[in-house]
Amino acid sequence: MTTSTSDTIETQIRAEALRLGFDACRFADASEAWPASDRLTQFVDAGRHGEMAWMAQTAERRAHPTAMWGEARSAVMLGVNYGPDADPREILAHPQLGAISAYAQGDDYHELIKKRLKTLARWMQQRFPAEVKVFVDTAPLMEKPLAERAGLGWQGRHTNLVSREFGSWLFLGAVLTTRELKPDAPSQDHCGACHACLDACPTNAFPAPYQLDARRCISYLTIELKEAIPVEFRPALGNRIYGCDDCLAVCPWNKFAQIAHEQALHAREALRAPALGELALLDEAGFRVLFAKSPVKRIGRDRFVRNVLYAIGNSGDAGLVTQVVALLDDDAPVVRGAAAWALGRLAPERFEAMRADRVSTENSAAVRGEWVITPPAHPDESRDPS
Incomplete structure (x- = not known):
């Protein structure tokens, strides 16, 4: 994909991001007010983060993008589609087989996305001189609220990002920069009265719409919890042995989702139904x-x-x-x-x-x-x- 010198900075960045293999690229103001901070504080104060002590330890840095990097002015928000080629819930009908979350059946997305983010950040720095920093999931940056602000999608009732184009199947990454970029319009909530994701949760991990108690979530229990899983949750695990896709897979917006084109993200046969x-x-x-x-x-x-x-x-x-x-x-x-x-x-x-x-x-x-x-x-x- 080529750009002309008359294209805006945002158009050129978006074109380069798509060329590098990102499926979505939009822009947000990184220095505006940040209501997500209050939601995080309530989550941690209620103890809903469970054993994820790092969430409490990094809460201050997560309070606002500029709390972690005071010079940040804009965020380039990026998405990589990992839409599965079948309903991840189908394996639940086969109890002798193990159900591994769709995102974990291929290569580790952290490595895939981080490499591209660094390449994009270097390109931006060379083309439009400014300081840049990259973030993907493990860093203390609340990417979902930023993605919503940039218009990539909205945080649905299951607290995950929902996209009109990719359903609930987007990996997120961010490049923060000291350069002022024109922000895109934020997304509006399109969940309406739907509560399918809340009803689908095997362990009732949603105390209310848009709220998650991680201590009851199968993804937390099977991945983050180091000791024995509490007895009361074990039958509800079924054959889920790493993560849980139920609330994502049931989302009606998935009817617009696309199957991931990334070979590295495709399910390996050995992990599809072991x-x-x-x-x-x-x-x-x-x-x-x-x-x-x-x-x-x-x-x-x-x-x-x-x-x-x-x-x-x-x-x-x-x-x-x-x-x-x-x-x-x-x-x-x-x-x-x-x-x-x-x-x-x-x-x-x-x-x-x-x-x-x-x-x-x-x-x-x-x-x-x-x-x-x-x-x-x-x-x-x-x-x-x-």
Whole structure:
């Protein structure tokens, strides 16, 4: 894509962003008032961030884009489409298979987007001299409110960004600059009276529209929570072993979404519908090989196998008891505890026969606690753990 010298700065930046592979590019004023700060404060004060201590620690820097970088004047907001080629919820009907969130079935988007952001930032600096800084997800910048301000979409009732062109399937990145750029019109909320995303949540993680209690969210529970997942949420996990797409996938605006054209973001066959029984056998080396370049690698083998064992406990497949029993002696307490719960779900009599011996020999108090409780027999729990 070419630009002429008569094109505006914004037109030239947008053309270069699209050339680099971004699917959307719009501009926002980075120095205006920032109502998102109050929402973040309420979220943290209510403890809804759970164990994500970094959200509280960086709250002041997230309070406003200029709180982190006082010279920032404009934000170039960028989106990369990762629309899946099928409804991510289809796998939930196959309890012997593991459901991995759509965004994590391909390469790690952080690396993909950061490389392009840096390339765009260098190009901007050379063409229109000004200071620039790039941000993608892990930095203390609230990208969704900025994206809404730039007109990329609006924060829907599920708190994620919704786009008229890409539905709920946009990765976000930002380039802050000291240069004044003409802002685009902000997006308006087009959720209307729809509450499909709220109704779809398996754990009732939305206390109210536009509010999320991360402590109840399956994405938080399977990714951020380091220890055992609370017992009351385990049946609602179903076969979700990394993240949850339910609230995103049910959004009516997805009817306008496009399938991602990025080969790196396409689902790898090995991660599209992996067998739980095979995943339970993963050791550290096998985990690293399977999830090379995948965002899943960030949680490590132990936490991942913990998730797999909860899914096995929900599967109703007694044929997986052999894998469960083998993991009762795993080195990681979080794995041993999840294996005990899964055994109690799939083979209650065997669980009872082993209980006394395991309680007397187990050196982890958390794991002994798993043997003390009696897991509910599969499968007739309510999906509402409240």
